[in-house]
Amino acid sequence: MLNAIGFWITxxxxxxxxxxxxxxxxxxxxxxxxxxxxxxxxHRFRQFRGYSWCRFDCGIQYSQMGSWDLTDGTWVWPEGLxxxxxxxxxxLPSEFVAHVLAGAAPRQPxxxxxxxxxxxxxxxxxxxxxxxxxxxxxxQDSAEVWISAAxxxxxxxxxxxxxxxxGLRDLLREFSPAPRGSS
Ligand SMILES: [Zn+2]
Numbered sequence: 001m002l003n004a005i006g007f008w009i010t011x012x013x014x015x016x017x018x019x020x021x022x023x024x025x026x027x028x029x030x031x032x033x034x035x036x037x038x039x040x041x042x043h044r045f046r047q048f049r050g051y052s053w054c055r056f057d058c059g060i061q062y063s064q065m066g067s068w069d070l071t072d073g074t075w076v077w078p079e080g081l082x083x084x085x086x087x088x089x090x091x092l093p094s095e096f097v098a099h100v101l102a103g104a105a106p107r108q109p110x111x112x113x114x115x116x117x118x119x120x121x122x123x124x125x126x127x128x129x130x131x132x133x134x135x136x137x138x139x140q141d142s143a144e145v146w147i148s149a150a151x152x153x154x155x156x157x158x159x160x161x162x163x164x165x166x167g168l169r170d171l172l173r174e175f176s177p178a179p180r181g182s183s
Contacts, residue, residue: 042070073107
């Protein structure tokens with residue numbers, strides 16, 4: 001069983017997974033770099049149909065966020081996770097940090113090994129921001145109103161993608177610091 005870390009909210013109806021904005025925290029720069037390097041060097045485990053996207057909308061190309069899940073045989077994470085650690089100052093569970101610092105050699109798990117997100121959900125649940133969750137529910141309510149009105153005119157899948165995915169991107173932008181260099 002592989003323990004998932006670094007999986008993020010994907011649309012406005014998803015309140016089980018956190019946004020990386022909620023996990024920004026302090027960590028010594030040398031440890032941050034060590035974790036990011038470790039995450040970058042993981043084995044490829046499985047690939048998705050599309051690229052991931054930076055939840056901070058910082059302008060990094062989708063292709064650089066990757067489309068793979070990487071693993072060390074104990075943990076599994078999306079290929080874009082080191083970007084959040086290095087560029088956006090997120091913190092990760094101390095259990096994972098201890099594993100990295102212990103220096104065990106990564107191993108390639110069997111392709112059929114199962115993934116559990118239970119640990120990640122429980123760990124991130126204690127760190128969620130009530131301010132973010134409140135804004136999420138408000139945005140979700142507006143999206144649902146818009147969906148029920150617009151689905152008479154357009155295919156439901158199109159309406160939902162626009163409202164739930166587009167709406168999440170708008171919401172996350174409100175919680176992201178302005179990029180360096182802008183006013
Ligand atoms: Zn970014």
